[in-house]
Amino acid sequence: MEKEEERFCLYCGKSIGTRKNRLFCDSDCRNDYHNRLRRKKLRIKNEMYDKLNYNRNILSGVLMEGRTCISIDEIRKRGFMEGVVSGYRQNKNKQEYACLDILYHRSKTRIFKIRKKTEGDQ
Ligand SMILES: [Zn+2]
Numbered sequence: 001m002e003k004e005e006e007r008f009c010l011y012c013g014k015s016i017g018t019r020k021n022r023l024f025c026d027s028d029c030r031n032d033y034h035n036r037l038r039r040k041k042l043r044i045k046n047e048m049y050d051k052l053n054y055n056r057n058i059l060s061g062v063l064m065e066g067r068t069c070i071s072i073d074e075i076r077k078r079g080f081m082e083g084v085v086s087g088y089r090q091n092k093n094k095q096e097y098a099c100l101d102i103l104y105h106r107s108k109t110r111i112f113k114i115r116k117k118t119e120g121d122q
Helices: 027-064 072-077
Strands: 087-091 094-099 102-106 110-116
Touching (some): 027 110, 072 110
Antiparallel strands (some): 087 094
16 A cells, blocks of 8 residues: 655645645645745736836837837847737738737848837727
């Protein structure tokens, strides 16, 4: 017969015996565990939003210069992070990317057709 394995609280690491349906010592540990998880998720979400907003401001800066196109090299120099997008969709045969309220297309060498999202894009 297989030996029952000792289990440990997911929050504090103390032994909680061998019962398989138990994950925590008590409700305090369970609540603290879920609170910590929630804070961690929130922090990750905030960090992601900060990166999106950073990219968004770079794209907005290009628009404010009266341009809708910029080379990848140039936008990289401004700190643009290519992997950071809030969405993308197929528009005709081109992939259109979204960075919060700004949309753009991209090729290997440039980012182009940069524009602000309008009502019609929803
Ligand atoms: Zn515990």
